[in-house]
Amino acid sequence: SQQGEEDPQALSIQEGENATMNCSYKTSINNLQWYRQNSGRGLVHLILIRSNEREKHSGRLRVTLDTSKKSSSLLITASRAADTASYFCATDTSGGSNYKLTFGKGTLLTVNP
Amino acid sequence: ETGVTQSPTHLIKTRGQQVTLRCSSQSGHNTVSWYQQALGQGPQFIFQYYREEENGRGNFPPRFSGLQFPNYSSELNVNALELDDSALYLCASSLRGSNEQFFGPGTRLTVL
Numbered sequence: 001s002q003q004g005e006e007d008p009q010a011l012s013i014q015e016g017e018n019a020t021m022n023c024s025y026k027t028s029i030n031n032l033q034w035y036r037q038n039s040g041r042g043l044v045h046l047i048l049i050r051s052n053e054r055e056k057h058s059g060r061l062r063v064t065l066d067t068s069k070k071s072s073s074l075l076i077t078a079s080r081a082a083d084t085a086s087y088f089c090a091t092d093t094s095g096g097s098n099y100k101l102t103f104g105k106g107t108l109l110t111v112n113p
Numbered sequence: 114e115t116g117v118t119q120s121p122t123h124l125i126k127t128r129g130q131q132v133t134l135r136c137s138s139q140s141g142h143n144t145v146s147w148y149q150q151a152l153g154q155g156p157q158f159i160f161q162y163y164r165e166e167e168n169g170r171g172n173f174p175p176r177f178s179g180l181q182f183p184n185y186s187s188e189l190n191v192n193a194l195e196l197d198d199s200a201l202y203l204c205a206s207s208l209r210g211s212n213e214q215f216f217g218p219g220t221r222l223t224v225l
């Protein structure tokens with residue numbers, strides 16, 4: 001079953017604009033991660049935010065986490081055509097050292113040159 | 114490039130057949146997880162292997178089974194293939210206790 005739900009399902013913007021994707025989840029989490037996937041290939045880890053963190057930055061990426069609303073957002077600033085991909089949030093709800101990721105359905109981002 | 118490799122890249126099978134997919138972990142990683150990604154969906158956790166034993170399983174039937182070898186490489190076996198098994202199968206390696214999983218490029222399985 002899917003834990004997270006990304007919103008919107010698809011997003012089309014022009015190069016240079018900012019892209020914001022949202023993720024909602026249902027149960028308590030240890031951390032939340034964002035991944036990128038190009039054209040149905042492997043996933044690339046972008047950023048991890050722990051449940052006790054509210055905001056995190058990595059280059060052009062900014063992630064926020066609101067555990068009271070069970071939601072997260074991923075902001076990509078100054079987008080480029082190469083950012084075109086599907087973006088997934090994944091939550092880690094497992095205990096101990098058995099890390100199982102539960103993914104949402106993803107947001108398809110298209111950045112037009 | 115994550116250093117995780119999978120073979121084959123693509124595979125076509127018919128209903129009822131059996132299939133074996135392979136994964137080589139990133140150097141130094143001792144844990145392998147397998148995910149199934151249907152078209153238009155997010156990946157779903159199948160199971161995880163650590164020290165050659167299954168270490169957690171998702172909501173998949175027993176005809177999905179796996180192996181992990183002493184060099185930490187892994188196999189996913191699916192028996193009695195069904196049409197709904199058509200998907201991208203992803204493996205991810207990690208160090209036990211680490212939050213971050215490194216994904217391979219996937220094997221696309223088509224069941225006719």
